[in-house]
Amino acid sequence: MAKSSRKKGRPEPAAQPATPKPAVSAAPKPPVSAVEMGARQREISVSEFFTKNRHLLGFDNPRKALLTCVKEAVDNALDACEEAGILPDVVVKLEVAANGGPPPPASQASRFRITVTDNGPGIVRQQIPPIFAKLLYGSKFHRLRMSRGQQGIGISAAGMYGQLTTGKPVQIISRTGARSPAHFFEVQIDTKKNEPLILEKKQIEWEAPRGTQVTIEVEGRYQKGRASVDEYLEQTIIANPHVKLTYLTPEGETKVLPRTYDQVPESPREIKPHPYGIELGMLLKMLQDTKSHWLSGFLAGDFSRVSPHLAEEICKTAGLSPRARPRDVLGQTAENLYKTIQSTKIMAPPTNCLSPIGEQAILSGLYQQIKGEFYTAVSRPPAVYRGNPFVIEAGLAYGRGPEQAQEDQQKQAVPLAEGEEADGNEHELARVIRYANRVPLLYQQSACAIFKAVLDTTWRNYGVTQSRGALPAGPMVIFVHMASVWVPFTSESKEAIAEYDEIHKEITLALRECGRRLGAFLRRRERAYSEQSRRDIFALYIEEVVESCNRLKGGRLPVAKLKEQLHKMALKRTGGEKTDQVLGKNGSGPEGLPHSIIVTPDGVEGEVPKIIAEPSTTVAANGNGHPAADDKGAEAAKGAESAKAAPRAEAKARGHGKARREHAGRVAQGRKTDRRPRSAHPTARSKARARRGKG
Amino acid sequence: MAAKARKITTVEKKLIGVADIVIDAAQRRRDPTFAIPVRSLSNVTFDEKKGLIELGRRKQARSFFNVGMAKKFMQTVLVADALCELQRANLTTSLREIYYRSKHTIKNSHENTLDTQDESDPLIEDLEVTLAALREELHVRAENAGSVVGPLVLVDDGDTVDCARLGKGGYSVPSIVEPEYLDIRRCTADFVLLVEKGTQWNRLSEDKFWRTHNCVLLTGNGQPPRGVRRLARRLHDEKKLPVYVLVDNDPWGYYIYSVIKQGSINLAFESERMAIPKAKFMGLSSADPEAYELPRNVGIKLNDKDVARAKELLGYTWFQKKDWQTEIKRMLSSGLKYELDALANKDFQYLTKKYLPHKLKEKDWLD
Missing domain, CATH: 3.30.565.10 (Histidine kinase-like ATPase, C-terminal domain)
Structure with a gap:
């Protein structure tokens, strides 16, 4: 086709004699004969x-x-x-x-x-x-x-x-x-x-x-660092929480990344190719290789989603006999057949051949490996690109973890001088961790469909800052996994996923869902913070105002009385008990976000994973789920950590129980109304009402 | 002064009143609130009879139990406290020192009471207006940013200063020139010439213009500070001297003149004390380049900001006189502004020898 169009199109440049071999005419060497050239040809082995x-x-x-x-x-x-x-x-x-x-x-x-x-x-x-x-x-x-x-x-x-x-x-x-x-x-x-x-x-x-x-x-x-063996193993564990991994580093350390999920992923089934996913050359090859004797048998037997009835129909439309020998379908007839297949409506390929990680498992992986305050995970329903079924899963870990947040606060205790700013780590950009069939992808981030989809998502809608054309900012890890029978990599080294529209769309949808949940979490936290800081502001300033007034009055002021009067007013004006409720201080429940974990200094809410039964000592040492001995201070901190781990583990156990109960409840109610929080909690219900009112 | 048993000054009483507002409100379970007169164009009026810009009656409430205002409220009380301390110690200080005095970290937090001086400066102005106390009365001084030279004898802190014997440099005008601090012993001049720029003032001083034309030469190095404005006003009031203003021919020059004459928007409450409604605009007028044959190439093209500002001036009630409208419109239509320095294009001493004598002789000025 290309040739014919060229003939019809531009005037032939062949009229100019200079085109064929300018190099030869320039060099004085004698021309090489075809025989000599032929002698140089030889097979190349793949290995070479x-x-x-x-x-x-x-x-x-x-x-x-x-x-x-x-x-x-x-x-x-x-x-x-x-x-x-x-x-x-x-x-x-x-x-x-x-x-x-x-x-x-x-x-x-x-x-x-x-x-x-x-x-x-x-x-x-x-x-x-x-x-x-x-x-x-x-x-x-x-x-x-x-x-x-x-x-x-x-x-x-x-x-x-x-x-x-x-x-x-x-x-x-x-x-x-x-x-x-x-x-x-x-x-x-x-x-x-x-x-x-x-x-x-x-x-x-x-x-x-x-x-x-x-x-x-x-x-x-x-x-160490980016794209290192250490990073690869840590990321592997996030997407494969059913794996127990022991890593003996070249520096002589032993890191144990414990198993947090005790089910082997369902073994994926093998499928036959879907007719939409093959090219003409592939069809020709399959026609030659098939064991079927009839064309209709070949179509129905070697492809998925082609029933005998549909096979006959395809043959009829293509003008071929269903009884034709597949090996005889060649050239133009094969091309006709191919075109017919592509224009026939065929059911999407089966998706039970995929084994996604699952929301629960992603959550446990993220929770164990990444310190944060909020975790969520989304599994999309299966979709198809070029006849290959695939599933996109996304997860998100946000925040620095409650311990780190408290540490940050203590660090800021030094008063700031003029011109100094509190460095609110907001400049830090999110980290994207990419997976294809559970394998972390560490190179060529910017060439990858996942990375592009992250950039194309408007994170600002979810309360996260993002500069134009950049990753969202903030302490955030974005997890995206593509599971497919055939992941379209951009190269043999399997580093980046090629950008098919269907894949991009699915990733974007998954990310948006994660983003919405993150947005809900951030809004809630923001609300709580602002109420808290409102109260704090008055409490702090009352001291200052009263002290100043006292000095103005020459030190003859009943300080305590004035303070008390002002404090009373402050409490009244910041909503008193109601605020406590908003702040969740009296134990109002989680906020109806599915498949999410929220970590606060007071404890953990949501579908918190349990460390799978290991010798109890290991559990204590790795109670926080972060790789042990990740820095020099680890040894010294071990004592302190195990002491810390105990109450934390308790909180976790509590949270887990709660989560299980709730999960059961949700399952019983069925998934139809999953979007609306249906918790029996009075506060959750009122919150839902409020949200509806706003919307 | 210090030997006497210290009496509570009126200003001190006013400052203590700030504390009383808080205490009273607390007792009555009300939100402690200050009513602060609004200092903006929308709240000033031009009294044509008096020729003064005056502060209107609009006030803004600053309440404590309002998240947006709580910090400012607290800072206001702190600044009042610092100012009261000054009164009690009978000291004067600068704006910056007030800022440092009031700055500390709030107890049980890592928050500063004030982060920059920009936060405390407006609060002092707020207190000035609210308490109807002048900055000098609050014992806060600005920088000495003005100079005076001429047949004028002053007494400052007991030292007699003869401004005719201070060479080219003259006497640096302090920021507080109230009679309690500065006495005008004698002045034999015929008029006061207030020059916008230090360079032109230097030229005139060096050429002993004040001697040849028997005048007091004043400069404020740009927008004249309160001390300079107040001194000019006192010479005008007490010695009945006319005041002439010499500024660049640009919108900012016009505005400096208007501030001297009618008062400023931000300090409208001070107009009564500072403005000189009879001051005259000597130059540079937009008519001068033609009249004095200044070549077009010493002009500077008006930029967008200049044009916008000039249009704003056209709208001000105190620029509605016909002469002024033509003056400003002439500048706009020429599209050029001229600096005083441009006169040097003709001759280094053109200002002293030709321009000013001619202007004074012809009484060529704007009112």
């Missing part, structure tokens, strides 16, 4: 291609390479566990690999040994070498099923990168059950042939009854 283009797979620089290796190994471990229905228990160990001589400190080191151990189903012996040392080998590419990995490149690419930079093979230990032996393998990849080379294989004793352990030695750089 990726050796040269390793940035495509996320190995651009040593820091990112280290992260990519950890990520691939962990993703594989989690996928395996979940598919087998096992609650994952993953140990990630990073060690500095000494290259002869004493190991340098972690921040200086350039070589690391990564060991990832899981309690998954293990791998059968024969499959170990190709899985770890053959690119594009895997179980996930050929089926449409939601999983972390997609192409079968990841872990073998990590191994190849290790091999390339350190020359060390990948070591694997795997055991499929307590009765089977553990197998040890050392494999390398033959980059020319893209085939595994087995350097060593043997049966060994292994303490774990079941699972897999991968060890890769790579060149890398360990640095």
Whole structure:
């Protein structure tokens, strides 16, 4: 088509003889013959291609390479566990690999040994070498099923990168059950042939009854902060609260990120492709590969949502016999068929193949990992882009946590000099954490559909400041997860989600819902604050006014009497008891925000997660749910923290009970009227009335 | 003075009255409220007979139990307290010192009573108006921002100052020039010339213009401060001297003249004491460039602000005289303003030797 249009369009530039090969005419070299050129052509193996283009797979620089290796190994471990229905228990160990001589400190080191151990189903012996040392080998590419990995490149690419930079093979230990032996393998990849080379294989004793352990030695750089291994693991836990993760840092610390949600995500079902999601070339290939003998059988059997009846109809419209042999449908006929399919009304693909994280689980993840005052989570109903079903989930954590807020107040106790301003951290921008099929995306934020949708949301409507074209400001973490059988990444290194209109729309809708809830929370808090500060203002100023009056009167004033008179008036004018109610001081309930948690210095309200039964000591140490030992002071603070943890845990237990009761109530009432708070609480009801009145 | 047993001054009584308002209101369970006269254009009237801008009767309430006003109310009481302290100690002080004196952190909080001086300055003016006490009476002085030279003998704190023997620099006019502080012993001048800019005043002083034309030369370096205005008024009242005003030819110059003549909007309550309704506008008039053949290229283009201000002036009741309307409109239509300094284009001493003598001879001034 392009050719014909060019012919019709502009006048042919071929009339000018200079166009074909200006380089040749300029160079004095003899021209190369087609035979010589032909001799230079040869096949390129995938492995060779990726050796040269390793940035495509996320190995651009040593820091990112280290992260990519950890990520691939962990993703594989989690996928395996979940598919087998096992609650994952993953140990990630990073060690500095000494290259002869004493190991340098972690921040200086350039070589690391990564060991990832899981309690998954293990791998059968024969499959170990190709899985770890053959690119594009895997179980996930050929089926449409939601999983972390997609192409079968990841872990073998990590191994190849290790091999390339350190020359060390990948070591694997795997055991499929307590009765089977553990197998040890050392494999390398033959980059020319893209085939595994087995350097060593043997049966060994292994303490774990079941699972897999991968060890890769790579060149890398360990640095904390943005897009670091630490950040990746923390974010992984937020979206995967059913995982217990133990992280042994290269500095010798042990971080335990506990499990807070005790259900393995429902195993996603595999689906057949939806006719809307395929391209012509794909259809041609499927026509050739199918096992069906009839065209109608092929349509009904190899696609989802095509019934035999509909298949016949498509054939009829396309002018083809339903009994035609699929292999004979070629060229123009195939194109006709394709067009017919695209213009036929077909039901959206089934969505039960998706396994979203769920609001409860997102809430527990955020609550455990991020300090805040307000948490909420939204799961959108499934939607479809290009025939692929997907689900968008969003979450939000706002605030700095009650402890931090109190600390801030104490910090400000120093009176301000002229020209000084109270730094109200308002300049801090929100952080966006992005996930695709439960995997955190750490790079290329600004190219990602999620990030763009966050920017496009008018957060100002929800009481958050936002400059034009920027992220909203404030202590806020925005969580967005896309679950799909096929996440459209912008590149093989899986760093950013491509921007399809349907995806953008769903993300925006989810964010708006989060925003509305945040807005409700902020408004309520603002109201409470302003009442409180009204009262505070008078109380504070009464002191000043009375003291001044006393001095004016030459110190002969009945100070106490005047103060009392003024205080009485102040109380009357700020609404007295009523204000207490607004402030929630007499225990008025939460405000009918679904799937939200509100943390105040007095306690926690909402669907508060429980830490899953672990040895009780761990629970106490991690009672606040923040990774233990995150800074030097942690050791010293441990005593204080465990003391603090006790009352907090109690409050949490209380909150949890309340939440459960309420949740049950809501379920009993049914979800139809979910938007309106239906709590039996008198205050909540009056508030709802007030809101309606305003609207 | 200090030896005498201290009597409570009237001003002190007025300040104590502020405390009484609070105490009375508290006893009667009312919201303590001050009624403060409004200081804005909408609340001033021009008394054509007297030729003065006067404060109207509108008052604003400042109540304590109002979130928006509570802090200001508290600050007002604090400033009153500081002013009363001054009275009792018989000291004078500056606006800035009042600010520092009243500033502290409120008990049990990290909030300051005052954050900047901009908060305390208007409060002092509020108290001046409300208590009908002058700033001098409140013992608050402004900076010495004016100079005087000429055949004038003053007595300041017991020192006799002969303004004819102070060289080019002259005598720096204090901000409080009330008879209790400054006595005009003798003045033999024929008129007072009030110059807007220090540079022109220096020129005249250096050329001994005051000697050749027997006058008192005054300047306020821009908008004249109260001390300068009050001194000119006293010379006008006590020695019956006419006052001539020499300012730039721009809207701000016109306004300076009008403040000297009729009083200002913000300090309308002081007009009675400060304004000189008989003061004359000597120049620079918008007619002068043509009359004195100033080349067009020494003019400056009026900017948007100038034009807006000039149009505002046209609307003021005290600029309604026909001559003034033509004067301002002429400037607007020429689109140019002229500085006094521009006269130097003709000659360095053009102002002293030609311009002023000619103007005085021709009685070429505006009323």
